[in-house]
Amino acid sequence: MYINTKGLVLREARYREADRILTLYTEDCGKITVSAHGALSKRSRISAPTQSLTYSDFVLDYRKGIYSVKEASVAEYFNGLRADIGKYSLACYFCEAVDVLCIDETPDKNMLRTVLNALYALSNDMYSPEQIKAAFELKLISAAGFQPDTGSCFVCGSEEPEEPVFGIENGVICCRKCCNSSMGISMEIGDNVLKAMRYIISSNIKNYISFKLPKEDIITLSQACEAFFLRHTGRNFNSLEYWKTVN
Numbered sequence: 001m002y003i004n005t006k007g008l009v010l011r012e013a014r015y016r017e018a019d020r021i022l023t024l025y026t027e028d029c030g031k032i033t034v035s036a037h038g039a040l041s042k043r044s045r046i047s048a049p050t051q052s053l054t055y056s057d058f059v060l061d062y063r064k065g066i067y068s069v070k071e072a073s074v075a076e077y078f079n080g081l082r083a084d085i086g087k088y089s090l091a092c093y094f095c096e097a098v099d100v101l102c103i104d105e106t107p108d109k110n111m112l113r114t115v116l117n118a119l120y121a122l123s124n125d126m127y128s129p130e131q132i133k134a135a136f137e138l139k140l141i142s143a144a145g146f147q148p149d150t151g152s153c154f155v156c157g158s159e160e161p162e163e164p165v166f167g168i169e170n171g172v173i174c175c176r177k178c179c180n181s182s183m184g185i186s187m188e189i190g191d192n193v194l195k196a197m198r199y200i201i202s203s204n205i206k207n208y209i210s211f212k213l214p215k216e217d218i219i220t221l222s223q224a225c226e227a228f229f230l231r232h233t234g235r236n237f238n239s240l241e242y243w244k245t246v247n
């Protein structure tokens with residue numbers, strides 16, 4: 001059976017002499033493992049479209065439970081990610097995050113669009129890497145079912161909490177004066193960062209990275225989103241650690 005679909009190459013590994021094994025996040029089949037025969041041979045036409053961080057049109061051959069690439073062509077190569085080790089490592093973190101959070105063989109167009117838009121923004125220097133990363137982490141973890149409740153102070157109910165504090169553990173906000181031990185690990189974020197978090201969560205996927213925030217607030221936003229993201233994925237990411245060392 002042949003399947004036409006678009007997919008992002010989350011990971012690739014060399015297999016045998018000239019083959020690649022891909023972890024593909026596809027529009028129609030979700031995350032699948034696909035073999036790409038001969039992708040590493042010199043004259044292969046599927047070499048570029050089966051590279052990591054490439055979004056491609058695929059014709060997949062599905063036989064006896066195994067997917068293989070029949071044909072492929074590049075839809076978006078994200079050129080800007082290739083020559084810059086900082087951007088490249090951050091992009092790898094985005095793919096690793098999707099790999100961890102998505103469910104096997106379950107299509108999720110929101111999650112796919114979230115990562116594609118982040119890669120595009122990073123590749124084209126549309127915003128600072130810190131802003132793209134923060135927005136991506138918060139949007140992705142929300143798409144995975146862990147959306148924080150930033151609507152009102154969870155103690156007094158005020159919709160505009162004074163000196164807002166964000167609870168990393170339980171994903172709620174409260175006023176500084178309302179803060180108590182039930183907040184668990186938490187951090188002061190300030191009004192601007194709260195506004196940005198609300199924007200990221202509520203905006204459509206096309207625009208979720210496009211907001212303006214002073215540089216010092218971007219740093220706070222980045223810390224809050226990363227802490228929340230790591231807390232709820234419950235693991236570390238090598239690519240994130242690497243990005244921090246080269247950044």
Ligand SMILES: [Zn+2]
Pocket residue numbers: 153154155156157158161162174175178
């Ligand atoms: Zn309050």
